[in-house]
Amino acid sequence: MHIAGMGVVFNRGRGLDVLEKALEDGWVMPDSGYRVLPTTLTDKVALKEARRADNLSKMASLAAYDAFIDSGISNSVKDNLGIILATAFGPHVTTFRFLDDILNFGDAGVSPTLFSHSVHNAAVSYIALNLGSRGPTLTMTEFAASFHQALILAESWLTEKRCEYILVGCADQTGEVMQYIVSQKLKVAADGKIKPFNLASDPECVPGEGSAFFLVTNNKQYHKYAKISGLDVVSKEDPELLILDSDGMTGDERRYLKQAGKARLVSSYAPIFGSFLTLSGFSCLVAALSIKRQKLFAPPVCVNPHNLNLCKGTESEKVNRINCLRYDCNNRELLIRLEVN
Amino acid sequence: MPVANIAISGLGLISACGKNIAETLCAFTDEKRNAGKVSLFKTELDYPVFEVKDFSSLSCGLMRTLGLTFYAVRAAIKDADLENDLNDFRIGVCLGTTVSSQLNDTDFYSEYRRKGSASMNSVDRFLKSNLAQAVAEEFKVRTNFCTTIVNACSSGTDAIGVGLSWLRNGYCDIVIAGGGDELNRVPFDGFGSLGVVSKSVCAPFDRNRSGLNLGEGAGIIILEKEEINRKRNKKPDLFLNGYGLASDAYHLTAPRPDGSGLEKALFFALGEAGLSPKDIAFVNAHGTATHDNDLVEGKVLSRVFGKEIKFLSTKGFTGHTLGAAGGLEAVFTALNLRQGWIPKSPGFLSLDEDIGIAPVAEKTLIKGKFAVSTSLAFGGNNSALVISRN
Amino acid sequence: MAVNKEEELKLIRSKLKELLVSHLSLEDIKPQEIKDDEILFGEGLGLDSLDAVEIVVLLQRNFGLEVKDMNQGRKIFYSVDTLANYIYDNQKK
Numbered sequence: 001m002h003i004a005g006m007g008v009v010f011n012r013g014r015g016l017d018v019l020e021k022a023l024e025d026g027w028v029m030p031d032s033g034y035r036v037l038p039t040t041l042t043d044k045v046a047l048k049e050a051r052r053a054d055n056l057s058k059m060a061s062l063a064a065y066d067a068f069i070d071s072g073i074s075n076s077v078k079d080n081l082g083i084i085l086a087t088a089f090g091p092h093v094t095t096f097r098f099l100d101d102i103l104n105f106g107d108a109g110v111s112p113t114l115f116s117h118s119v120h121n122a123a124v125s126y127i128a129l130n131l132g133s134r135g136p137t138l139t140m141t142e143f144a145a146s147f148h149q150a151l152i153l154a155e156s157w158l159t160e161k162r163c164e165y166i167l168v169g170c171a172d173q174t175g176e177v178m179q180y181i182v183s184q185k186l187k188v189a190a191d192g193k194i195k196p197f198n199l200a201s202d203p204e205c206v207p208g209e210g211s212a213f214f215l216v217t218n219n220k221q222y223h224k225y226a227k228i229s230g231l232d233v234v235s236k237e238d239p240e241l242l243i244l245d246s247d248g249m250t251g252d253e254r255r256y257l258k259q260a261g262k263a264r265l266v267s268s269y270a271p272i273f274g275s276f277l278t279l280s281g282f283s284c285l286v287a288a289l290s291i292k293r294q295k296l297f298a299p300p301v302c303v304n305p306h307n308l309n310l311c312k313g314t315e316s317e318k319v320n321r322i323n324c325l326r327y328d329c330n331n332r333e334l335l336i337r338l339e340v341n
Numbered sequence: 342m343p344v345a346n347i348a349i350s351g352l353g354l355i356s357a358c359g360k361n362i363a364e365t366l367c368a369f370t371d372e373k374r375n376a377g378k379v380s381l382f383k384t385e386l387d388y389p390v391f392e393v394k395d396f397s398s399l400s401c402g403l404m405r406t407l408g409l410t411f412y413a414v415r416a417a418i419k420d421a422d423l424e425n426d427l428n429d430f431r432i433g434v435c436l437g438t439t440v441s442s443q444l445n446d447t448d449f450y451s452e453y454r455r456k457g458s459a460s461m462n463s464v465d466r467f468l469k470s471n472l473a474q475a476v477a478e479e480f481k482v483r484t485n486f487c488t489t490i491v492n493a494c495s496s497g498t499d500a501i502g503v504g505l506s507w508l509r510n511g512y513c514d515i516v517i518a519g520g521g522d523e524l525n526r527v528p529f530d531g532f533g534s535l536g537v538v539s540k541s542v543c544a545p546f547d548r549n550r551s552g553l554n555l556g557e558g559a560g561i562i563i564l565e566k567e568e569i570n571r572k573r574n575k576k577p578d579l580f581l582n583g584y585g586l587a588s589d590a591y592h593l594t595a596p597r598p599d600g601s602g603l604e605k606a607l608f609f610a611l612g613e614a615g616l617s618p619k620d621i622a623f624v625n626a627h628g629t630a631t632h633d634n635d636l637v638e639g640k641v642l643s644r645v646f647g648k649e650i651k652f653l654s655t656k657g658f659t660g661h662t663l664g665a666a667g668g669l670e671a672v673f674t675a676l677n678l679r680q681g682w683i684p685k686s687p688g689f690l691s692l693d694e695d696i697g698i699a700p701v702a703e704k705t706l707i708k709g710k711f712a713v714s715t716s717l718a719f720g721g722n723n724s725a726l727v728i729s730r731n
Numbered sequence: 732m733a734v735n736k737e738e739e740l741k742l743i744r745s746k747l748k749e750l751l752v753s754h755l756s757l758e759d760i761k762p763q764e765i766k767d768d769e770i771l772f773g774e775g776l777g778l779d780s781l782d783a784v785e786i787v788v789l790l791q792r793n794f795g796l797e798v799k800d801m802n803q804g805r806k807i808f809y810s811v812d813t814l815a816n817y818i819y820d821n822q823k824k
Contacts, residue, residue: 052593052756052781083588090491092444098527099450107384107530109791112784113755115531116593116719120442120491125720128590134602136586137722138499141442142488143471149488156506162609177444177453184461330474332485536784536801594781 001155002341003214003288004165004222005071007063010210010273010282014040014062016070019285022272027300029192034208034274035174049129052113053122055209056091060123060171061130063211067167068131071215071222078133082163083124084154085139086146086170088277090120093175123171135163144250144328146170147280151336152231158218169213170281174274182207186248194275195303196246196268197310199256205248208274212281214288223341226291228284229321230337239337240319241296241311243283244268245326247275255327257306266308267299280326280336287322287338294319346567347508348577349728350515351421353413354672356558356665357391358658361416362676368658369684370704376542376554376660381405381524388538391556391660392524402462404470405557406441409665410521411479413559417517418480421563422575430569433486433513434473435504436561437496437520438664441470442489445527472521486513490664494627495586495716496520497560497667498724502584504564514569519668521559528663529555535594537631544688545628545654546635546700553629556660560668562675579675582616582711582727585609589721596633596717600641603715603723607645610713614727618646621727622709623683625674626700627717628654629661630688634717639696651707653700657687667716671726674714678730682706736819743815746793751811754789755782769811783808794818 008015011034012022022028031037041047041058046065050058064083095118101110116122121139128137136157142149147170154168174182182188182205189195189204198204216228242263246253247270260266273282290296296311296319304310324336352362357375359365367373376389396412398405418424446463453459469475473487486507490500497520504516532538532555539552562581570577587605589597596602611617624646626638635654642652655673656662662669677683686700710731716724748762751771755778769775772783783801786808790796796818798804807817 051758087491089444090442095443095445095527096450098531099445099447100454102447102526102530103451103454105792107386107526108533109788110530110534111788112531112534112536112594113781115527115534116781118443118445118527118531119439119493119719121493121718121720121722122593125588125593125722128588128721129592132590134588134590134605137492137588138503138586139491140488140503141471141491142474143468145485145488152486152512153488153503153506156510156512159510160506177450180453180458181461181464185464534784534788535781536787592779592781595779 001158001216001218002223002227003225004073004217005067005215005224006285006288007066007070007213008285009036009040009059009063011036011208015066020289023286023297026298027271030274033206036209046130050126053126054091054094054117056171056173057117057123057126059211060085060169061126063169063213064127064167065130067213067215073165073215073222077165078131080135080164081133082136082157082166083127083133084150084166084168085124086150086278087120087139087141088143088146088172090141091118091122092178093173094118096177127167144277144326145332145334147278148231148334148336151228154216164219165215165217167213167215169211170278171211172276172278173209174207179207193301194247194271195301196244196270197304197306197308199246199253199306201252201254203246203248203253205275208276210273212285225288226338227341228336229339238264239321239323241265241267241322243287243322243324245270245279245283245324247279249275249277250327250329255331259325260308263309265311267311271301280324283324284336284338287324290322291319291338291340347505347581348565348567348570349562349579349581349675350565350570350575350577351417351563352672352675353417353420353561354559354669355393355409355412356659356662356669357393357556372685372687374542374658374687382526386533388533388540389542389554390524391554393557402466404441404466405523406438406521407470407475409523409557410436410472410476410559413561414476414480414517417561417563427480428483430514432482432484433504433507433516434477434482434484435488435490435500435516435518436472436476437490437492437500437667438472438522439491439493439496439528440522440525441472442491443527447526476517492722493719494663495667495718495722495724496664498714498716498726499586501562501667501671501726502586502724505581505584508564508566514566516564517561518564519561519671520664522557522662522664524555524557539630542688543630543657544690545630545657545686546639546693546696547689548691548693550630550632550635552631554660556662558659558662558665558669560665560672562671578731579679580729582729583610583613584726586722586724589723591721594719596637598637600637602721603638603641603717604645606723606725610725610727616711616727620711621646621713622707623712624650624652625670625714626652626654627715628656630656636696638717639698643698648698651683651701651705653683653686670714671728674712674728677707678712678728740815740819743818744811747811747815750789750793755785765811767812771808771810794822796821
């Protein structure tokens with residue numbers, strides 16, 4: 001399936017220009033732990049129906065909207081436009097606010113607005129509302145494999161002609177309670193720096209939040225970026241670049257060494273976005289941009305104790321194929337392959 | 342265009358109206374409605390609910406939703422005669438839920454609020470509670486195709502639809518599909534605050550309906566490529582023929598008044614099945630007994646299938662089981678086709694003139710081979726399945 | 732007495748307008764810009780069914796008032812004025 005448009009909301013802001021600048025600028029100490037700033041989440045046009053939406057719904061709505069606009073596809077296709085969202089934890093910040101209501105006001109005193117936003121599919125509902133899109137919509141969750149599964153379903157829907165275009169993406173948020181949980185369950189980097197090439201048995205993370213969306217289609221007219229040519233769990237061909245999702249969220253990262261050790265070039269962009277179970281979505285953004293621009297972006301943090309063959313600086317390269325690799329907590333190898341159109 | 346034949350080779354369920362198929366069919370025949378006050382947690386609210394009685398959570402401390410779902414999956418796998426053979430095939434697991442996907446443990450959060458710290462027990466339980474992953478692990482299914490659908494009230498139906506996609510696209514030979522949800526304080530309070538919960542036992546499509554009752558349970562179907570089923574020397578009698586879904590893009594909590602989203606989903610499902618509305622013997626409606634849902638859905642059923650369509654809402658027997666609803670209702674639809682009858686639509690007494698059609702008012706024989714199950718979700722998703730028998 | 736009632740109603744309307752803007756996330760409007768006879772649903776402030784049930788919670792938490800029947804609610808929630816009068820009448824009881 002072809003990527004016709006992309007959209008992103010992350011700590012440094014919104015949009016592909018902001019993303020490219022972040023990739024050029026490299027490592028920057030993240031503001032308040034990779035939070036998305038409130039000023040990023042305002043847009044009277046893109047969020048015209050999202051008055052009450054919580055941050056997760058707003059992030060997803062903006063990223064999806066931008067992907068749609070970026071594709072240049074006509075508004076008339078909206079009845080033929082599906083939406084699939086992958087999320088690892090859903091709107092937990094709103095869920096905890098709803099629990100606050102239960103604890104403060106009792107079972108009979110809770111806010112219906114908070115409840116309505118505590119369901120995982122609220123974000124997709126807003127995307128459909130904001131775009132006026134009446135096609136199939138679905139939200140799925142499978143922790144670190146969520147985005148991978150969402151791409152598989154998108155490919156299936158296109159093959160079945162359930163719709164001709166799909167906005168497929170990921171969204172996750174951080175928050176006070178989640179950060180506490182992460183601090184108890186995982187190792188948080190004291191210096192705020194994810195070091196994705198340490199590939200240690202007990203890696204460090206820094207939780208992030210954001211949303212990444214792709215407008216995908218089999219319609220060859222919309223060849224803007226790259227095609228997603230493989231969702232295999234075993235890589236078949238040798239890519240020019242292997243992007244690692246080693247962000248400290250899914251346990252022992254020594255698993256990455258085998259593939260990373262034999263790759264032509266290796267990179268990771270986790271330090272740009274933060275640690276997410278759905279980081280794969282963001283890695284695919286960078287991969288697609290690299291293929292379109294025919295250039296590789298330097299990894300922002302190059303601590304490299306295993307002497308992996310890292311991209312050296314931002315240079316023009318013939319870039320035909322990039323693999324994005326993530327291992328989940330069950331040791332499943334999740335590979336997404338992007339290729340030039 | 343008709344799709345490749347996908348057999349329904351196993352059924353499993355648990356709900357307030359029965360812990361197995363025989364009990365469920367008895368409850369249908371006897372019009373037994375096991376509603377009562379909440380006993381699973383302390384609450385000041387006295388809305389009736391449909392709890393599964395005499396069912397304890399798993400002793401290993403996993404969420405009740407998992408216990409209910411494992412129970413139904415076990416029954417479905419046994420029904421499909423796959424207990425010893427699961428990993429001889431490429432299996433997928435696709436399940437819908439709402440509760441088990443949420444980090445919503447009030448004890449954990451209450452402790453955190455008080456102390457700024459809390460025990461990680463509930464978090465650990467939550468991390469083991471991705472429903473599809475948990476089922477794959479419990480039943481030792483080795484697969485990369487397992488995912489949990491969180492589409493609110495249509496999750497179970499949509500999980501079955503995703504399973505159908507996996508089979509049609511050749512990723513799996515067999516899919517364990519459906520949904521499970523426990524009765525939980527968060528949706529109990531939440532739906533109450535929306536003003537859509539009834540203080541009496543629900544009456545879907547009735548003129549005097551006053552809202553939904555929540556319930557809990559799990560409904561599982563085993564989807565299997567017909568060729569695989571026959572290789573196992575089985576003679577499948579039930580099939581999944583079509584699936585459609587479409588968004589209202591109207592409102593976060595209210596359905597689109599003209600029902601055009603549901604209509605679109607229905608026609609897509611019928612189209613996949615190669616059928617027209619007149620081929621449908623009955624509809625298992627979403628029928629939550631809220632004013633808006635039943636009004637919109639009833640009018641769509643009338644418009645699409647004609648005023649003579651036989652339909653019912655089994656939520657009068659189970660309550661609204663959220664993520665489990667689509668799974669349970671697919672099982673009920675399949676069972677009713679196989680048995681050749683549908684029960685009286687529980688709770689219905691008098692026609693709502695605004696809807697214009699009434700569900701079946703008594704146990705009704707069914708001669709046709711095709712039926713539809715519909716789901717309308719919070720957030721505006723509409724889904725439909727077409728199920729058939731030989 | 733009438734003057735006191737009018738003063739109280741003025742305070743209630745002012746508090747209501749603040750609450751409506753903050754609790755319902757109303758954008759592009761300040762509390763003081765909401766007219767006293769502003770219609771809440773449809774053409775006026777453009778509130779919807781979800782806002783209606785949120786207002787029920789608002790009344791409970793801030794004025795200790797219950798709205799048991801949403802049909803009754805339709806009349807009470809017609810405008811800022813009708814809501815303020817409902818609060819004034821029922822708080823006195």
